[in-house]
Amino acid sequence: MDLLLFALDKNNDKPLYEQLYLNLKDAIIQKQIATGTKLPSKRQLAEFLNISQTTIELSYGQLLAEGYIISKPRIGYFVEEIDELPYIEKTISSPISIPSPVESFIFDFSPGKIDENGFPFKIWRKYAKDLLDESSKSLLQIGHRQGEQELRAQIARYLYESRRIHCNVEQIVIGSGTEHLLPMILRLFQDDSKLALENPGYSAIPRNDLQHRAIPISVDEDGLVVDELENSAADLVYITPSHQFPTGAVLSATRRTQLLKWAAQNPTRYIIEDDYDSEFRYIGKPIPALQGLDQNDKVIYMSTFTKSLMPSLRVAYFVLPLSLVPKYREIFNYYSATVPRFDQHILANFMKDGHFSKHLNRMRKLYRKKHDKLITVLSKNYPNIMVTGDVAGMHVLISVPSALPESELKARARQANINIYPLSKYVLAPIPYEHPTFLLGFGGIPLEKIEEAVHALMNSFTH
Amino acid sequence: MDLLLFALDKNNDKPLYEQLYLNLKDAIIQKQIATGTKLPSKRQLAEFLNISQTTIELSYGQLLAEGYIISKPRIGYFVEEIDELPYIEKTISSPISIPSPVESFIFDFSPGKIDENGFPFKIWRKYAKDLLDESSKSLLQIGHRQGEQELRAQIARYLYESRRIHCNVEQIVIGSGTEHLLPMILRLFQDDSKLALENPGYSAIPRNDLQHRAIPISVDEDGLVVDELENSAADLVYITPSHQFPTGAVLSATRRTQLLKWAAQNPTRYIIEDDYDSEFRYIGKPIPALQGLDQNDKVIYMSTFTKSLMPSLRVAYFVLPLSLVPKYREIFNYYSATVPRFDQHILANFMKDGHFSKHLNRMRKLYRKKHDKLITVLSKNYPNIMVTGDVAGMHVLISVPSALPESELKARARQANINIYPLSKYVLAPIPYEHPTFLLGFGGIPLEKIEEAVHALMNSFTH
Numbered sequence: 001m002d003l004l005l006f007a008l009d010k011n012n013d014k015p016l017y018e019q020l021y022l023n024l025k026d027a028i029i030q031k032q033i034a035t036g037t038k039l040p041s042k043r044q045l046a047e048f049l050n051i052s053q054t055t056i057e058l059s060y061g062q063l064l065a066e067g068y069i070i071s072k073p074r075i076g077y078f079v080e081e082i083d084e085l086p087y088i089e090k091t092i093s094s095p096i097s098i099p100s101p102v103e104s105f106i107f108d109f110s111p112g113k114i115d116e117n118g119f120p121f122k123i124w125r126k127y128a129k130d131l132l133d134e135s136s137k138s139l140l141q142i143g144h145r146q147g148e149q150e151l152r153a154q155i156a157r158y159l160y161e162s163r164r165i166h167c168n169v170e171q172i173v174i175g176s177g178t179e180h181l182l183p184m185i186l187r188l189f190q191d192d193s194k195l196a197l198e199n200p201g202y203s204a205i206p207r208n209d210l211q212h213r214a215i216p217i218s219v220d221e222d223g224l225v226v227d228e229l230e231n232s233a234a235d236l237v238y239i240t241p242s243h244q245f246p247t248g249a250v251l252s253a254t255r256r257t258q259l260l261k262w263a264a265q266n267p268t269r270y271i272i273e274d275d276y277d278s279e280f281r282y283i284g285k286p287i288p289a290l291q292g293l294d295q296n297d298k299v300i301y302m303s304t305f306t307k308s309l310m311p312s313l314r315v316a317y318f319v320l321p322l323s324l325v326p327k328y329r330e331i332f333n334y335y336s337a338t339v340p341r342f343d344q345h346i347l348a349n350f351m352k353d354g355h356f357s358k359h360l361n362r363m364r365k366l367y368r369k370k371h372d373k374l375i376t377v378l379s380k381n382y383p384n385i386m387v388t389g390d391v392a393g394m395h396v397l398i399s400v401p402s403a404l405p406e407s408e409l410k411a412r413a414r415q416a417n418i419n420i421y422p423l424s425k426y427v428l429a430p431i432p433y434e435h436p437t438f439l440l441g442f443g444g445i446p447l448e449k450i451e452e453a454v455h456a457l458m459n460s461f462t463h
Numbered sequence: 464m465d466l467l468l469f470a471l472d473k474n475n476d477k478p479l480y481e482q483l484y485l486n487l488k489d490a491i492i493q494k495q496i497a498t499g500t501k502l503p504s505k506r507q508l509a510e511f512l513n514i515s516q517t518t519i520e521l522s523y524g525q526l527l528a529e530g531y532i533i534s535k536p537r538i539g540y541f542v543e544e545i546d547e548l549p550y551i552e553k554t555i556s557s558p559i560s561i562p563s564p565v566e567s568f569i570f571d572f573s574p575g576k577i578d579e580n581g582f583p584f585k586i587w588r589k590y591a592k593d594l595l596d597e598s599s600k601s602l603l604q605i606g607h608r609q610g611e612q613e614l615r616a617q618i619a620r621y622l623y624e625s626r627r628i629h630c631n632v633e634q635i636v637i638g639s640g641t642e643h644l645l646p647m648i649l650r651l652f653q654d655d656s657k658l659a660l661e662n663p664g665y666s667a668i669p670r671n672d673l674q675h676r677a678i679p680i681s682v683d684e685d686g687l688v689v690d691e692l693e694n695s696a697a698d699l700v701y702i703t704p705s706h707q708f709p710t711g712a713v714l715s716a717t718r719r720t721q722l723l724k725w726a727a728q729n730p731t732r733y734i735i736e737d738d739y740d741s742e743f744r745y746i747g748k749p750i751p752a753l754q755g756l757d758q759n760d761k762v763i764y765m766s767t768f769t770k771s772l773m774p775s776l777r778v779a780y781f782v783l784p785l786s787l788v789p790k791y792r793e794i795f796n797y798y799s800a801t802v803p804r805f806d807q808h809i810l811a812n813f814m815k816d817g818h819f820s821k822h823l824n825r826m827r828k829l830y831r832k833k834h835d836k837l838i839t840v841l842s843k844n845y846p847n848i849m850v851t852g853d854v855a856g857m858h859v860l861i862s863v864p865s866a867l868p869e870s871e872l873k874a875r876a877r878q879a880n881i882n883i884y885p886l887s888k889y890v891l892a893p894i895p896y897e898h899p900t901f902l903l904g905f906g907g908i909p910l911e912k913i914e915e916a917v918h919a920l921m922n923s924f925t926h
Contacts, residue, residue: 068824116600125595132588137579140773141907176639176801203797310603312804338639338801341775361531444604 008049016051017058024059028068028079039069039077106417107453111246111395112311113444115370118363119310123355127346139341147174147317147337148344154351155317162357163278164292165301167319173328176314176338178202178274178304182238185272185300185318188327189236193268196234198224200426202245202274216428219244221388223251226258235268241290242278246426246439248389248397256290263298270321275303277393279360280367284391297321305347307394307443308360315339315347367394370442370450377454385458386435395441397423399434402461406436409461416460418453471512479514480521487522491531491542502532502540569880570916574709574858575774576907578833581826582773586818590809602804610637610780610800611807617814618780625820626741627755628764630782636791639777639801641665641737641767645701648735648763648781651790652699656731659697661687663889665708665737679891682707684851686714689721698731704753705741709889709902711852711860719753726761733784738766740856742823743830747854760784768810770857770906771823778802778810830857833905836913845921849898858904860886862897865924869899872924879923881916 008019027033040048042056049056060077063069069077131139146152152169159165175181186195192213199216215234218225223244229237239259241251251259263269273290291301304316320328337344350356374396378385390396402409406422413420423437445453471482490496502508505523509516523540526532532540594602609615615632622628638644649658655676662679678697681688686707692700702722704714714722726732736753754764767779783791800807813819837859841848853859865872869885876883886900908916 113604116603119600119603121595121597121600125592128591128595129588132584132591134584137582137584140579140582140775141576142774176643177799179798180639180643180801311605311799312603314799314801314803335642336640336774336777338643338777340777340803340806343803343806 008051017055017062020049020051020055021059021062024063025068028063033079035079035081037079038075039079041076104417105414105419107449107456108419108444109395109421109438109440109442109453109457110419110444111393111421111439111441112306113441114307114310114394115363115366115443115446117446118359118366120355120359124346124350127349128342131342131345131349136342136345139345142336143341143344145332145335145337146170146172147339148341148348151344151348151351152317154348154356158351158356159301159303159319163275163289165289165319166292167301170325171320171322172317173320174315174317174337174339174344177306177316178276178302180314180338181302181316181318182272184332185302186236187331188324189270190268193236194232194234196229196232196237197428198239198244199428200246200423200431201238201428202240202276203426214428218431219247219249221249222255223249224255224259226255226262229259230262235266236270236272237263238272238274239290240274240276242275242281242287243389243391243393245274245276246389246395246397246421246423248391248393248395250287250391253287256287256293260290260294260296260298263294264296269298270324271299273299273301275301277307278303279308280364280394281392282368282371282390291319297323300324308363309347309356313343313347315343366447367443370445370447371396373447373450374440374442374454377451381455382458394443395439397437398440399437400461401435404436404461406438409436409438412463413457413460416456416463418457418460420457471514480518480525483512483514483518484522484525487526488531491526496542498542498544500542501538502542504539567880568877568882570912570919571882571907572858572884572901572903572905572916572920573882573907574856574884574902574904575769576904577770577773577857578826578829578906578909580909581822581829583818583822587809587813590812591805594805594808594812599805599808602808605799606804606807608795608798608800609633609635610802611804611811614807614811614814615780617811617819621814621819622764622766622782626738626752628752628782629755630764633788634783634785635780636783637778637780637800637802637807640769640779641739641765643777643801644765644779644781645735647795648765649699650794651787652733653731656699657695657697659692659695659700660891661702661707662891663709663886663894664701664891665703665739665889677891681894682710682712684712685718686712687718687722689718689725692722693725698729699733699735700726701735701737702753703737703739705738705744705750706852706854706856708737708739709852709858709860709884709886711854711856711858713750713854716750719750719756723753723757723759723761726757727759732761733787734762736762736764738764740770741766742771743827743857744855745831745834745853754782760786763787771826772810772819776806776810778806829910830906833908833910833913834859836910837903837905837917840914840917844918848921857906858902860900861903862900863924864898867899867924869901872899872901875926876920876923879919879926881920881923883920 008016010016012019042053042060045056046053060069064071068080070080071077149169151174152172155172156167156169159167175184194215195210195213196215196217198219200219215232217228217232223241224239239251241256243250259271263271271290275289289301291299298321300318300320302316302318305313306316371390375387375390378387378398384401386399388397400409406424410420410422421439423433423439442450471479473479475482503511505516505519508519523532527534531543533543534540612632614637615635618635619630619632622630638647657678658673658676659678659680661682663682678695680691680695686704687702704719706713722734726734734753738752752764754762761784763781763783765779765781768776769779834853838850838853841850841861847864849862851860863872869887873883873885884902886896886902905913
């Protein structure tokens with residue numbers, strides 16, 4: 001072959017052998033050296049480039065390992081065929097880039113943010129390090145379609161201990177977030193069955209898919225108005241009883257009983273209980289999950305690690321009534337659980353060794369402090385602002401007695417680099433509100449910044 | 464408070480402080496010590512239990528950290544209210560456990576398995592370790608709904624270099640596997656638009672959802688029969704041109720042009736190109752992706768890291784034509800990417816530093832060896848077996864000239880603890896086959912076992 005001139009630079013950060021290796025690799029990929037070409041011997045190349053044979057050996061070794069060249073004993077090194085595509089000329093139809101809107105705020109009162117400072121990275125990292133190892137190589141393959149048995153066992157234990165939910169691992173299905181799992185649950189039922197949704201309610205149910213099926217049901221200070229549900233044509237109801245999203249109402253004990261009775265009256269009726277925000281409760285006794293109270297196999301329980309651990313892990317799960325397990329298996333026999341197996345095992349080990357409950361206890365104290373601070377600052381300084389939905393969870397509702405409309409208040413807050421979430425965003429059917437109302441999430445705002453954040457927000461309204 | 468008797472055991476594996484901590488914690492959770500109770504002072508308890516004050520201090524410190532007790536300076540330690548549920552008696556409606564079928568095989572010819580021995584755990588672990596750190600704590604929060612910018616940038620670069628696909632990061636959407644992404648793509652189109660599917664074809668499209676929309680189109684040795692598509696009412700077509708699943712046919716150049724022309728004829732027509740198995744090609748030159756050939760913004764390209772990295776990571780992606788990006792953003796504005804952010808960044812860094820292409824090159828060589836071995840063993844020893852679909856990918860088709868039906872052959876293989884996959888499993892509409900036909904995946908069978916595995920399989924057919 002013609003010798004190629006490589007610019008090797010002894011003062012470069014990269015060692016010589018790597019520079020040589022990269023140069024040769026590029027030349028092979030770009031077909032500057034043809035397939036089948038015999039490379040110069042190590043000695044020849046060392047002399048030509050005036051570098052040591054060891055360097056050449058390292059470079060050739062790397063190319064061999066990666067399959068760019070092959071070695072024929074006693075003959076030499078030859079360039080292998082590389083499966084790279086020939087270059088194809090293409091007229092790009094449109095060079096338009098569509099940048100996605102990126103916004104950053106000084107204070108983001110998002111109800112979906114958690115406190116970043118409480119996460120036990122050291123412990124989590126240890127579990128990750130232990131698992132990402134040859135000894136776990138079987139975890140590279142596809143796992144159980146309902147999620148790893150080990151994680152489901154830990155979830156079952158946790159649900160029993162914290163929520164008195166009785167279930168076995170076969171009832172649990174793990175998936176990437178509530179938005180992902182809800183459509184799966186809905187597929188267990190008839191396409192034309194009507195689904196009752198809280199109004200206002202969680203907006204992550206794909207509205208488009210549901211427009212012909214959804215029946216909005218009112219929410220008051222005791223949660224979902226079950227009387228309304230009883231008078232509807234719905235067979236299914238999706239409900240957030242622990243901390244209704246977004247109003248923060250807690251479903252009263254009377255309503256719970258009433259709801260379970262409603263479900264028991266007809267074999268086609270089921271309750272989808274999203275136990276959202278149940279981990280963090282600040283006032284009064286925890287209220288048991290509907291699933292734990294139910295005697296008729298009528299509740300599909302769902303929850304997530306979004307608030308209790310981190311939103312970005314995307315781990316949620318549901319617990320099927322035993323009666324629905326066979327149907328689930330039939331429909332989803334083609335399915336693979338969406339959460340990476342290594343993450344599932346890291347989480348399972350983290351839970352097994354008690355770190356999850358420790359973490360929850362620590363975070364509970366922290367969020368309680370943030371919650372109390374937020375309420376105190378508001379009530380002391382802004383007595384006109386009405387606060388509701390504050391018994392649990394990571395956000396409260398504030399209703400602002402202002403002559404300005406909600407949209408104008410939100411725009412003013414944004415002007416001051418503050419993000420707030422209007423209640424109207426979560427409304428399925430019109431609801432008359434006396435005053436503009438917003439969700440104030442406190443999870444993502446550091447405890448020591450809460451006072452400043454509240455004042456900044458209130459100032460923005462009047463400027 | 465009444466002093467509780469704790470059985471502390473100096474010979475126990477657990478240190479004394481931990482035993483004491485656990486005992487106290489349980490007592491607090493089980494309300495044996497009431498909320499607000501003042502704990503004995505460290506000195507008192509040390510004397511009573513006859514252990515050192517340091518031990519008590521460690522236990523109390525742990526309880527403090529986890530929020531079970533609070534410390535009031537100069538007064539003492541008090542039990543905090545714990546948000547645990549009161550126990551609720553429940554008659555379990557049914558104690559039936561529904562075990563999921565677990566099967567294990569000596570040889571599993573699954574087309575979905577990869578080689579476990581080639582994964583660079585050490586490198587991957589390093590990236591994981593570096594990322595799982597306080598300095599990345601912002602990654603705990605929810606990320607970009609299309610997936611992390613960093614990973615999309617690496618994918619765009621990889622697609623350009625390996626498949627000559629032109630796209631920018633705004634066109635890329637990352638999600639947990641093809642099964643998860645396909646329904647998202649379908650939501651970009653009218654509910655009643657007809658979708659052409661290859662027959663036989665990939666079975667992970669939820670058939671239930673599609674029964675009124677799907678039009679099966681035949682596949683021959685040149686891939687999808689585009690003539691048939693042209694005569695159908697379909698506006699959308701889902702196609703696996705690089706290595707048709709499951710037949711292994713490669714869409715010919717003529718068909719590619721014909722298909723792109725079909726799409727260009729009508730504004731409502733689009734091609735969903737699943738570039739499945741394109742990484743591994745054994746015979747002939749790589750064929751460019753449809754997306755790279757298309758001049759009319761008509762191709763939605765999709766691919767996955769399932770084969771090229773690992774199935775259990777569940778990372779796949781699609782590339783939208785620029786014209787569909789606004790529609791995608793509108794429909795999925797509520798959406799969060801399902802892949803954990805930390806995993807996305809690990810993968811992005813892995814790709815950025817060149818490890819992905821190195822890994823691919825290594826695996827290409829390995830799979831080529833396995834492929835060649837499989838073909839050689841079959842052709843040398845079993846000349847009656849016809850092998851097709853062997854130019855690329857991680858499985859071939861074998862057609863077995865046997866008087867026995869497919870189901871009986873599969874049952875016999877299973878008897879011998881061998882798993883094979885009948886072609887009929889992937890058929891949407893009846894196809895007349897001369898002989899029973901099976902998919903033989905070789906990814907999960909170690910190179911040195913391939914010969915043994917093939918003989919074992921063939922023996923099982925005649926026993």
